[in-house]
Amino acid sequence: MNLKQLAESLGLSQTTVSRALNGYPEVSEATRQRVEEAAARHNYRPNLRARGLATGRSNMIGHVIPISTTHEMMNPVFSDFIAGAGETYSNSGYDMTLSIVPDDAEDKAYRSLAQRKSVDGIVIHGPRADERRIKLLESLGMPFVVHGRASAEDRDYSWVDVNNRRAFARATELLLDLGHRRIALINGLEDMDFAMRRRQGFEKALADRGLAANPAWIRSDEMTEHHGYASAREMLAMTPAPTAFLVSSLISAIGVRRAIEEAGLKMGRDVSVITHDDELSYLGNGRDVPIFTATRSSVREAGRIAAAMLLDLIDDPDRTPRHRLLEAELMLGSSTGPAPDES
Known part of the structure; x- marks a missing residue:
């Protein structure tokens, strides 16, 4: 059904129907509701080009x-x-x-x-x-x-x-409550605002417990699997090495897990990992029980x-x-x- 046919079925002018569908204030609420109900009943969709000409919008x-x-x-x-x-x-x-x-x-x-x-x-x-x-x-x-x-x-x-700052503060507090004191941060690029806020949350949680972040255990780069793997592999070879990692993305955390296993260690027993999980449609963090402890939000x-x-x-x-x-x-x-x- 086109605009002309819809207008004829309602006994209204095409102009009135168009204005009702596009929210013009001079159309009464009763008329607007009647037009919208008829449009839904007949599965009518306005032509976006015509609608744009009428409203001055591109949609x-x-x-x-x-x-x-x-x-x-x-x-x-x-x-x-x-x-x-x-x-x-x-x-x-x-x-x-x-x-x-x-x-x-x-x-x-x-x-x-x-x-x-x-x-x-x-x-x-x-x-x-x-x-x-x-x-x-x-x-x-x-x-x-x-x-x-x-x-x-x-x-x-x-x-x-x-709330990236609060999310990473809470994650750091959990690791501290578990007794970890050697905590590493594998972050995104820190000229990005979200990554800067995550580092601030991490550092504040440590400071609140009288601790300071170790610069040797902080990395910042594109959040790839390789970034997580290379960063964790390098830090696990240090003496002392971190006992826990706070990671800015699930993708990077997969790389951290690979480095832990390659070092002959077990994640969750020898080394703990918390990551940020954006609750992605095609990259799940396990099913019934999450693989990674995570700060989770739906992007x-x-x-x-x-x-x-x-x-x-x-x-x-x-x-x-x-x-x-x-x-x-x-x-x-x-x-x-x-x-x-x-x-």
Whole structure:
């Protein structure tokens, strides 16, 4: 059924039906409800191009990916976030576009999207502590939501983030309660805001117990399996060696486990491991009993929340910035145990 047929079935003009479906305030609530019920009954979906002409919107959300970070598109964290956001976009009649651009053309890409009105809003991924894109998008008048936060940014803006500092403080406290004092941190790149906050949580939990982090037991790099493996292998060869590892991703933790086993040790008995688990669809942390003790959060749910927040900002440009801080759940698995007897 097209718009004309829907309007004829209701005895209304096409203009009235179109305005009712697009939320124009001059249409009465009774008429709007009648039109929406008929549209649902006949499985009518507005033509997005026509709808865009009527509302001045593209019904498109933008995600800009610099070439140097295209590996993120293969990262299950990015994929799950996009899947969650995509569900929300689709339910609201929106689509998304991914723009792959050279690193030095990222700002130009945002300016082009704004100038051509190609998208109605932007999601910023992977913010750094000194994130520059926030100021740029504000200057362009483009609605946006940040997946994460930028510690050095004083202005207010909309964001969805996990409480990384608290999550890693709790994980460190658990290891301390188990008697561990030689605790290593295998982190993500620390110019990224989330990794910086995780290190702060780790260091604060140690300081609260009168301990200091050992710089020799801290590594920071891309969160790959090899990063986890190489870092753990190097530290386990030290004297003394760490008795526990706090790891920033499940992927890296798999590498840590490989290094522990290669050293002839048993995870959970000789060496404990706690990781951050983004509760990914295609990379599970065991079934009934988690393999790794983990600080867990759903990145797919974060995608849904960020998308809904952005669509609200698009519908009401004068809305004050919104914030959502998600707490990670600490899940006990088989990768942690009491510190080994050092006598």
